[in-house]
Amino acid sequence: AQSVTQLDSHVSVSEGTPVLLRCNYSSSYSPSLFWYVQHPNKGLQLLLKYTSAATLVKGINGFEAEFKKSETSFHLTKPSAHMSDAAEYFCVVSDTTSGTYKYIFGTGTRLKVLA
Amino acid sequence: DADVTQTPRNRITKTGKRIMLECSQTKGHDRMYWYRQDPGLGLRLIYYSFDVKDINKGEISDGYSVSRQAQAKFSLSLESAIPNQTALYFCATSDPNKFEAFFGQGTRLTVV
Numbered sequence: 001a002q003s004v005t006q007l008d009s010h011v012s013v014s015e016g017t018p019v020l021l022r023c024n025y026s027s028s029y030s031p032s033l034f035w036y037v038q039h040p041n042k043g044l045q046l047l048l049k050y051t052s053a054a055t056l057v058k059g060i061n062g063f064e065a066e067f068k069k070s071e072t073s074f075h076l077t078k079p080s081a082h083m084s085d086a087a088e089y090f091c092v093v094s095d096t097t098s099g100t101y102k103y104i105f106g107t108g109t110r111l112k113v114l115a
Numbered sequence: 116d117a118d119v120t121q122t123p124r125n126r127i128t129k130t131g132k133r134i135m136l137e138c139s140q141t142k143g144h145d146r147m148y149w150y151r152q153d154p155g156l157g158l159r160l161i162y163y164s165f166d167v168k169d170i171n172k173g174e175i176s177d178g179y180s181v182s183r184q185a186q187a188k189f190s191l192s193l194e195s196a197i198p199n200q201t202a203l204y205f206c207a208t209s210d211p212n213k214f215e216a217f218f219g220q221g222t223r224l225t226v227v
Binding site: 009032034090103107 | 150155156157158160207209215219221
């Protein structure tokens with residue numbers, strides 16, 4: 001069975017400081033991992049994805065994430081937060097090797113950026 | 116035009132009423148999904164379909180049913196709506212080659 005744990009429900013950072021949103025996963029197979037962002041009253045936008053290629057994945061808007069199999073982690077980072085980064089972020093795991101292709105979401109991390 | 120279109124975008128309905136949420140996609144993918152989002156719970160899978168003849172229950176299917184009318188259309192029905200089905204509902208389709216899922220803008224459903 002697959003599961004995702006987002007370790008922080010809320011994170012606050014000052015504008016211009018680094019962002020770290022933590023995600024741990026559990027999967028019986030080789031997982032595909034994703035980060036999606038949801039801005040207020042908006043739909044879900046894909047930030048980045050890991051699908052068994054390079055372990056350091058770069059996404060849109062300066063975000064990146066590193067797949068660490070030994071730690072079962074896929075933390076999202078950004079060197080310098082911008083006010084427009086304030087949103088809710090979801091870590092998602094999908095078991096694409098067994099053919100089930102279900103997308104399992106974490107409970108979300110709400111990022112607040114302080115001026 | 117959006118790749119995944121959900122209708123309606125907002126709906127208020129009364130307890131006991133039947134309601135259908137519709138989803139259509141132009142990506143040409145076989146796989147489609149329905150999720151509901153509740154604050155603090157993330158998105159939870161209601162139903163998913165891998166082709167027109169393949170429908171599967173997700174983790175929270177009780178009280179819901181679905182219909183896959185065509186490759187591009189996947190509808191979610193609440194046969195008798197109850198207040199705890201008040202939520203934001205998302206439809207999605209996925210690309211089996213690129214692995215990523217594409218989501219609609221969501222339908223905000225309120226059951227009073």
